[in-house]
Amino acid sequence: MTTKIAEKLYQAQHNSEMEGKNWAIYNPNKKELKDLPIIYGFNNGGPSVFLSGQLIAEDGTALGGHACSNECYMEHDLGILEGTRPDRHETFKKHYPKGYKMEFYGYEDAKKHKGIDKAYELNKKLKT
Numbered sequence: 001m002t003t004k005i006a007e008k009l010y011q012a013q014h015n016s017e018m019e020g021k022n023w024a025i026y027n028p029n030k031k032e033l034k035d036l037p038i039i040y041g042f043n044n045g046g047p048s049v050f051l052s053g054q055l056i057a058e059d060g061t062a063l064g065g066h067a068c069s070n071e072c073y074m075e076h077d078l079g080i081l082e083g084t085r086p087d088r089h090e091t092f093k094k095h096y097p098k099g100y101k102m103e104f105y106g107y108e109d110a111k112k113h114k115g116i117d118k119a120y121e122l123n124k125k126l127k128t
Contacts, residue, residue: 007069011070011072014072014073014076015072018075018076018081021081021082021083021084022081022082023075023080023081023082023101023102023103023104024079024080024081024082024083024084024089024101024102025082025099025100025101025102026089026092026093026096026099026100026101027099027101028097028098028099029098029099031098031099033101036099036100036101037057037058037059037096037099037100037101038057038058038100038101038102038103038115039055039056039057039058039063039092039095039096039100039101039102039103040055040056040057040058040103040104040105040113040115040116040119041053041054041055041074041075041078041079041080041102041103041104041105042054042056042104042105042106042107042109042110042113042116043068043071043074043105043106043107043110044065044107044110045107046067049069050067050069051067051068051069051070051071051074051107052065052067053065053066053067053068053074053077053078054078055078055079055088056116056119056120056123057095057096057100057119058115058118058119058122059119059122060119060120060121060122060123060124060125060126061095061123061126062123063088063091063092063095064078064088064091065078066078071106071107074104075104078104079092079102080102080103080104081102103115
């Protein structure tokens with residue numbers, strides 16, 4: 001367990017490191033960005049020290065998740081930001097070899113996001 005002061009310092013250092021990084025895009029065929037499928041990352045909630053970060057492709061395929069102590073770490077830990085988590089991007093490239101773009105939504109925004117809702121509905125159909 002860490003102190004509240006140490007926790008705030010670590011979050012500030014992390015946010016400073018991630019500042020200026022955009023959402024990752026893999027576009028080997030130089031398609032128009034609007035034509036690339038989306039991989040959504042989002043905070044799916046949970047207890048304040050064990051938040052559930054999730055990844056879902058717009059076609060409904062679940063692509064992973066990560067437990068985070070704070071939402072500020074999710075974009076990095078899920079591989080949403082450019083240059084983060086190349087291991088995850090290997091999985092993403094296998095799923096979308098012709099390219100994809102990443103997007104992230106915090107807990108409140110994810111609850112009402114039409115794209116995430118559609119992906120979730122497609123995911124339910126994949127399981128039946």
